Amino acid sequence: MADTVVAAVRTAPRTTELREFPMPEIPADGALLKMEVAGICGTDVKMYDRPQITEPVIMGHENVGTIAKAGRQFVERHGLGEGDRVFVEHYVACYRCEWCRLGEYRHCEATDWRANPDARRYGYTTCEHAYHLWGGFAQYMFLPWNCVIHKIPDGVTAELAGIATPLSNGIEWALYDTRVGFMDSVLIQGPGQQGLSQVVACKQAGASLIVVTGTARDGARLELAKTLGADAMIDVDSEDPLERVRELTGGRGVDVVLDCTAGAGVTPVLLGIDALKRRAGTLLVQGELAAFPDFPIKKLTEKAITIKSARGHSYRAVELALEQLASRRFPLELLTTHEFGLADTDRAIRAVGGEVEEGVVHVSLLPWLE
Numbered sequence: 001m002a003d004t005v006v007a008a009v010r011t012a013p014r015t016t017e018l019r020e021f022p023m024p025e026i027p028a029d030g031a032l033l034k035m036e037v038a039g040i041c042g043t044d045v046k047m048y049d050r051p052q053i054t055e056p057v058i059m060g061h062e063n064v065g066t067i068a069k070a071g072r073q074f075v076e077r078h079g080l081g082e083g084d085r086v087f088v089e090h091y092v093a094c095y096r097c098e099w100c101r102l103g104e105y106r107h108c109e110a111t112d113w114r115a116n117p118d119a120r121r122y123g124y125t126t127c128e129h130a131y132h133l134w135g136g137f138a139q140y141m142f143l144p145w146n147c148v149i150h151k152i153p154d155g156v157t158a159e160l161a162g163i164a165t166p167l168s169n170g171i172e173w174a175l176y177d178t179r180v181g182f183m184d185s186v187l188i189q190g191p192g193q194q195g196l197s198q199v200v201a202c203k204q205a206g207a208s209l210i211v212v213t214g215t216a217r218d219g220a221r222l223e224l225a226k227t228l229g230a231d232a233m234i235d236v237d238s239e240d241p242l243e244r245v246r247e248l249t250g251g252r253g254v255d256v257v258l259d260c261t262a263g264a265g266v267t268p269v270l271l272g273i274d275a276l277k278r279r280a281g282t283l284l285v286q287g288e289l290a291a292f293p294d295f296p297i298k299k300l301t302e303k304a305i306t307i308k309s310a311r312g313h314s315y316r317a318v319e320l321a322l323e324q325l326a327s328r329r330f331p332l333e334l335l336t337t338h339e340f341g342l343a344d345t346d347r348a349i350r351a352v353g354g355e356v357e358e359g360v361v362h363v364s365l366l367p368w369l370e
């Protein structure tokens with residue numbers, strides 16, 4: 001093993017530098033992950049544009065790799081060690097609080113970078129902290145005793161496992177948060193990797209009508225939505241989405257709306273409120289906006305709508321996502337469209353942001369790709 005590790009470090013907004021770090025000494029309760037795939041999502045695009053953590057950061061929070069070195073206590077605690085391929089959640093947990101006890105590591109204060117300046121979270125924590133390797137855009141990542149890892153089932157490639165995060169979110173938001181189930185009708189707004197993952201979760205859950213919206217430039221993604229099981233696709237640039245939803249549901253509206261758009265402002269929420277059925281529908285929101293001027297709260301309460309927040313995934317949702325991938329029931333390999341090496345990290349993030357490349361659905365960063 002080399003003495004140094006190469007990593008792509010975000011040093012300023014929209015600026016990446018390749019840096020070398022010393023290979024860390026692994027404590028008895030820690031491990032070293034040899035990175036295989038770091039998935040890139042819309043959050044990376046936002047954090048790259050306007051970093052909220054100004055110290056240098058190795059980004060990459062959707063990480064898959066093989067354990068290269070593991071201390072004795074680490075192996076005892078996790079039941080996983082050298083040679084095991086794992087998916088690493090970006091949450092680094094305390095394992096003591098009520099949320100951790102429930103497998104809801106996403107809510108643990110120890111990983112809440114917004115509220116806790118000393119929080120640890122892969123892709124968010126500065127590389128100035130001890131062990132340095134706190135992000136997936138690197139050849140290796142450090143795994144402390146309190147990382148949250150999942151063994152990847154045999155037969156699931158690293159590339160495929162790279163979409164475990166959007167798929168986990170799909171399962172969390174569609175199944176657990178909004179309770180999509182047998183014969184439900186669902187409107188999924190936005191056909192990116194997250195929207196497409198919702199299609200899979202809703203289809204598997206038994207939804208009878210899955211409608212996906214996109215814009216004029218989403219033609220290929222909407223086609224992919226159809227391949228994965230969506231029943232109807234709407235191009236919001238050329239059709240009136242509300243009228244189409246009413247048509248498709250016999251005037252009734254849908255049971256659930258899932259907002260998976262990016263940068264669309266208030267529009268998807270307003271459409272969601274109108275597209276929901278007369279009473280007691282559920283709307284999942286992203287909360288990209290700091291404020292929502294003229295929010296139609298009267299309409300919301302009159303329709304008895306429940307709003308849920310899109311906020312990551314639980315341990316169980318990740319396990320189900322990995323099982324879903326292993327089942328091969330859906331051609332999910334069609335989502336993994338682009339691969340970049342470490343030297344092209346900047347371009348990879350910009351590809352997700354739609355600045356470069358065509359036909360992007362999911363972008364994988366492969367740190368060892370030359």
Ligand SMILES: [Zn+2]
Pocket residue numbers: 040041042043044061062165
């Ligand atoms: Zn992400």
Ligand SMILES: [Zn+2]
Pocket residue numbers: 093094095096097098099100108109110
């Ligand atoms: Zn905790």
